[in-house]
Amino acid sequence: MKALNCPGCGAALTVRSFGNAVTIVCESCHSILDAKDPNLQILQRFKVATDEVRPLIPLGTRGKMRGTDYEVIGFQRRTIEVDGLPYSWHEYVLFNPYKGFRYLTEYNGHWNDVSILKALPEVHPYGFAPTVRYLGESYRHFQTSKAATSFVLGEFPWQVRVGEAAVVSDYVSPPRVLSSEQAGNEVTWSMGEYITGKDIWKSFRLSGNPPDAVGVYENQPSPLSSETKNIWVAFAGFLLLLVVMMIGFDMIARDEQVFTGAYRYDSNQRGEASFVTDEFDLRGHTSSVEVKTTTDLNNRWIYLNYALINEDTGKAFDFGREVSYYHGYDSDGSWTEGGQNDSVAVPSVPAGRYYLRVEPEGDPGYGVTYYTITVKRDVPQYSFYGLALLALLIPAALLTWRSLSFEHLRWAESDHPPIKWGNDE
Amino acid sequence: MMRSLYMLYGAVVMAVLGVAQFQGWSLARVNEVKNVPRSIRDNPGAYRSIYSSYHHYTGGK
Numbered sequence: 372m373k374a375l376n377c378p379g380c381g382a383a384l385t386v387r388s389f390g391n392a393v394t395i396v397c398e399s400c401h402s403i404l405d406a407k408d409p410n411l412q413i414l415q416r417f418k419v420a421t422d423e424v425r426p427l428i429p430l431g432t433r434g435k436m437r438g439t440d441y442e443v444i445g446f447q448r449r450t451i452e453v454d455g456l457p458y459s460w461h462e463y464v465l466f467n468p469y470k471g472f473r474y475l476t477e478y479n480g481h482w483n484d485v486s487i488l489k490a491l492p493e494v495h496p497y498g499f500a501p502t503v504r505y506l507g508e509s510y511r512h513f514q515t516s517k518a519a520t521s522f523v524l525g526e527f528p529w530q531v532r533v534g535e536a537a538v539v540s541d542y543v544s545p546p547r548v549l550s551s552e553q554a555g556n557e558v559t560w561s562m563g564e565y566i567t568g569k570d571i572w573k574s575f576r577l578s579g580n581p582p583d584a585v586g587v588y589e590n591q592p593s594p595l596s597s598e599t600k601n602i603w604v605a606f607a608g609f610l611l612l613l614v615v616m617m618i619g620f621d622m623i624a625r626d627e628q629v630f631t632g633a634y635r636y637d638s639n640q641r642g643e644a645s646f647v648t649d650e651f652d653l654r655g656h657t658s659s660v661e662v663k664t665t666t667d668l669n670n671r672w673i674y675l676n677y678a679l680i681n682e683d684t685g686k687a688f689d690f691g692r693e694v695s696y697y698h699g700y701d702s703d704g705s706w707t708e709g710g711q712n713d714s715v716a717v718p719s720v721p722a723g724r725y726y727l728r729v730e731p732e733g734d735p736g737y738g739v740t741y742y743t744i745t746v747k748r749d750v751p752q753y754s755f756y757g758l759a760l761l762a763l764l765i766p767a768a769l770l771t772w773r774s775l776s777f778e779h780l781r782w783a784e785s786d787h788p789p790i791k792w793g794n795d796e
Numbered sequence: 797m798m799r800s801l802y803m804l805y806g807a808v809v810m811a812v813l814g815v816a817q818f819q820g821w822s823l824a825r826v827n828e829v830k831n832v833p834r835s836i837r838d839n840p841g842a843y844r845s846i847y848s849s850y851h852h853y854t855g856g857k
Contacts, residue, residue: 601799609806616810620817643841659820676845680832687829689845718822728840752816754823759813763806770798 377402378411387431387444388466392526396445398430403523403531417533423522424448427477427582428463430525434575436473436484441465443575445525451516451539464527472528475571476563480581481588482571483548483563492542492549492560500787503542503549505562510542510549513589513785518552541589545781548590565590587780595774599767606767610760617756625655625749630727633743636673638733645730650682651746657721658749660688663714666742668696672709673740676730681723688717694742716752 375384382399386392392406394414403415426446428434433442445464450457460478462485467473474485492505501512519536537554546565551558565588568581584591630651636644653660664675672695679688695709733740779789815821836843 595798598798602802605799605802605806609810612810613813616814616817645840645843647837647840657819659822678829678832678843678845680836682834682837685830685832685834687832689827689829690824691845715824715826716820716822717824717826719819726837728836728843728845730840730845749820752820752822755813755816755821759809762809766802766805 375411377404379404379413379416384411385431386526387442388526388528389468391466391468391471391528392444393529394527394531396523396525396527396531398524401524403533406526414530415532417523424461424524426461426463426524428475428571428575428577432575432577434571436465436574439467439470441467441470441473443525445523445527445531447520447524447527447531448522449518450521451518453516459521464525466526474561475566477568478588479586480568480584481591482566482568482581483590484566485550485561485563488549488560488562501542505549508544508547510544510547512787513541513543513548513782515540515786543590545590545596546592563590565592586784587777589781589784591781593774593777593781595770595777599770599774602767602770606763609763613756613759613763617751617753621751624751625658626751627654627748628745629653629748630746631743633741634729634731636731636733636740636742638735638737638740644732645676645728647680648727648729648744650724650726652724653720653722653748655722655749657719659752660717660720661714661747661750662692662717662727663712663745663747664692664694664742665712665745666694666696666740668694668711668740670697670699671695671737671740672733673742674732675742676732678728679717679720679725680728681721681725683723687728688720690715690717716750 375386376382377384377397377400379397379402380400382397384395384397386395386406395404395406395411396402397404401417402413403417404411405414426443428443430443430446433440435441442465443463444466447462448459449462450459460476463475463477465473465475476483476485488505492503492510495502495504503510516539517536518539520531520533523531523533535554537552540551542549548563550561550563552561568584571577572581630648632648660679662677662679666673672693674691674693676691677689681687692713692715694711694713696711697709698705698707700706727744727746729744782789832843
């Protein structure tokens with residue numbers, strides 16, 4: 372560190388970069404001085420009466436970036452104009468006598484660790500969004516704008532001036548961003564990597580908390596993108612397991628017919644219509660019982676009150692089934708409604724000796740309906756596979772939607788915003 | 797973190813599915829009645845199904 376005095380105001384200047392700086396800005400009078408001139412010639416004076424910015428990391432603060440100690444020696448604010456509105460970000464110049472310079476940028480609580488590239492990226496300027504390739508990675512064009520320096524402080528390794536402008540193009544591949552800055556014929560490429568304010572505060576041992584990050588930044592890594600991929604991989608695994616389970620349960624299901632009986636119901640006949648079937652045994656573990664009704668209905672309905680009764684325990688499973696079948700022809704053509712057959716799965720029926728109590732009902736005047744009742748033990752129920760699939764799909768779909776929303780917010784700020792559906796006005 | 801939670805959730809879904817298949821669960825509307833008298837076998841009309849007052853469909857299109 373070297374002590375000098377500002378030729379503009381006489382204030383003490385602290386030079387931290389051991390002669391590596393090209394310009395120094397006086398913190399008192401904001402004169403921009405030529406650091407290479409022994410007399411510190413004043414290159415520019417700028418007024419900061421109303422828009423002086425205090426760096427979040429004070430000049431002279433030391434911290435460790437990627438295992439190397441750096442000192443903050445310079446600070447500048449740069450401003451772009453988009454749709455007539457100014458947007459500003461801050462840049463910090465870091466210096467290490469052995470490693471040289473690197474930079475930190477901050478915009479709305481989003482930070483980037485930036486270093487100058489030593490090789491030129493390969494630019495592909497065509498297509499909807501131009502891309503650049505660097506070290507095998509592809510970066511998509513995000514934004515091009517004219518950035519002007521609006522405030523400076525400390526030391527800089529270039530001839531800094533307030534008001535100087537450069538065309539800045541950003542290409543993103545989160546968490547990295549490649550930026551080209553063109554001033555005159557000179558183009559400088561740099562690479563930034565997203566870093567959280569919390570990590571910056573930790574690296575520079577700053578007191579308090581960093582400002583909260585607002586919105587989604589151009590190269591901010593989506594907290595959900597890798598999670599989304601992982602969850603779809605897990606979903607595929609569960610889907611496979613679901614298929615294996617379906618095949619397995621299909622193979623071990625008894626699917627055993629334990630009773631069948633053919634019956635006749637005459638709705639014109641008065642008297643008690645209810646009857647009981649012969650007894651049948653339900654064997655094996657507690658499982659489903661399928662009761663299938665097959666009829667000869669034709670433009671009619673029949674309703675069957677069923678009770679599957681355990682002869683030993685007196686426990687009954689009571690349920691009703693309507694079977695109706697209608698068909699005809701009208702101006703739209705032929706139509707059908709319902710069907711002649713019906714089946715229902717009675718859930719979780721323990722083993723035992725059972726019979727069915729059946730009470731048919733129908734409109735008087737319909738006449739005779741012939742129907743067959745078939746009872747099967749332990750029949751696979753496929754509806755639960757559908758429900759399980761839905762249960763597995765919903766979280767994965769929700770996460771994907773959230774991840775897409777994040778990307779939507781990111782690109783909404785770019786030169787290539789996502790297509791807007793509907794009218795905003 | 798999210799993946800672990802999803803794996804746990806998925807394991808629970810698969811376990812419930814396994815139990816549902818093994819136990820023969822069904823979405824059908826079935827009412828369980830206890831202590832049905834043995835006399836039903838001789839007099840089926842003495843039993844009143846809770847579904848006997850169900851509104852019946854009365855005709856097609």
